[in-house]
Amino acid sequence: MITEQYPMTIAGDLVASEDHLLTHVENSQFMSPQSVRFIIIHCSATRCDRDYTPEQLKHDHLLRGFIDVGYHYYIRKDGTTTQHRRLNEVGAHCRPFNRCSIGICYEGGLDASGKPKDTRTIAQRGSLVALLIKLKKQFPKAFIRGHNEMPGAIPKSCPNFKPSKEFAYLMK
Ligand SMILES: [Zn+2]
Structure with missing residues (x-):
């Protein structure tokens, strides 16, 4: 007969007890x-x-082998925000930080000629701030960062602005 020994590590997670494992x-x-x-x-x-709908986003992420949209939230140019993953669900947006982060994506990021640029509309800015305030209530200790500000992340300019600076006031 096998007796499980706790704590144990399963798929990188420290599991304190059987109860913890089950719940x-x-x-x-x-x-x-x-x-x-x-x-x-x-x-x-x-x-x-150009428009890039949540349906297109989902289509593209499924092609990449994700089970759904990799981000938790997507913010359209008109400010419409859609949620694609539950808050406790691991996303697929920023390895190796997927297991300890919430991912938000805004529609755009390239100018009309395809160059990286902060293209957020006023509506998107408003929706992003509202969402961040809400998330900071749920996760008070979380740092707000841009993809490009995460160490070890594949170098890229995404999201073409500096969230740590712009939203420093939310991290006090
Ligand atoms: Zn990114």
Whole structure:
């Protein structure tokens, strides 16, 4: 007969007890609120004069082998915000930080000629701030960062502005 020894590590997660295993780590797709250390902002890297719908985003992410949209939230040019993953669900947007972060993406990030640029509309800015305030209430200790501000992330300019600076006032 096998006796399980706790704590044990399963798929990189420290499992304290059988109870913990059954209630929190039924599969590795989920994270605990305490494990959310970053709120990471992205752009879709699409041209600001084109539409990139949540359906297109989902289509493209499924092609990349994701189970759904990799971000938790997507903010359209008109400010419409859609949620694609539950807050405790591990996203697919910023390796190796997916297990400790919430991912937000705004539609755009390229100017009309395809060059990287902060193309956020006023509506997008408003929706982003509102969402960040809401998330900071749920995850008070989380740092707000841009994809390009995460160490070890593949070098890129995404999201073409500096969230750590712009939203420093939310991290006090
Ligand atoms: Zn990104």
